[in-house]
Amino acid sequence: xxxxxxxxxxxxxxxxxxxxxxxxxxxxxxxxxxxxxxxxxxxxxxxxxxxxxxxxxxxxxxxxxxxxxxxxxxxxxxxxxxxxxxxxxxxxxxxxxxxxxxxxxxxxxxxxxxxxxxxxxxxxxxxxxxxxxxxxxxxxxxxxxxxxx
Numbered sequence: 001x002x003x004x005x006x007x008x009x010x011x012x013x014x015x016x017x018x019x020x021x022x023x024x025x026x027x028x029x030x031x032x033x034x035x036x037x038x039x040x041x042x043x044x045x046x047x048x049x050x051x052x053x054x055x056x057x058x059x060x061x062x063x064x065x066x067x068x069x070x071x072x073x074x075x076x077x078x079x080x081x082x083x084x085x086x087x088x089x090x091x092x093x094x095x096x097x098x099x100x101x102x103x104x105x106x107x108x109x110x111x112x113x114x115x116x117x118x119x120x121x122x123x124x125x126x127x128x129x130x131x132x133x134x135x136x137x138x139x140x141x142x143x144x145x146x147x148x149x
Contacts, residue, residue: 005049025139062097084117
């Protein structure tokens with residue numbers, strides 16, 4: 001089966017939980033999953049995966065979390081042609097730029113030549129029941145996309 005690499009940034013644990021929901025569903029669907037916190041890996045590790053996933057939160061007024069900025073910048077220099085990607089994340093609807101970091105990563109992945117395998121999923125704070133359903137559907141879409149390659 002395909003290898004899915006999930007990299008996450010999480011301050012409160014919400015985004016880590018989101019990443020784990022996606023990872024568990026992909027494993028249930030028969031894929032190998034490698035999940036890491038963003039400061040412990042290099043963006044180049046996506047080159048060895050079939051599916052590249054970022055789970056991030058948005059900090060303050062639409063900012064990338066400090067700990068994922070280097071990873072984000074390194075991603076731009078990669079050629080991920082032939083790979084699938086997906087982005088999930090958490091934010092707070094209190095702020096004007098809800099989950100902007102998710103959108104930033106979608107744009108950054110587009111520069112790598114990778115193909116979006118599933119539409120991004122944005123979660124308000126912690127994942128609730130309907131969010132979990134959306135995250136599992138996200139994983140299912142990625143699984144179907146990689147199986148059709």
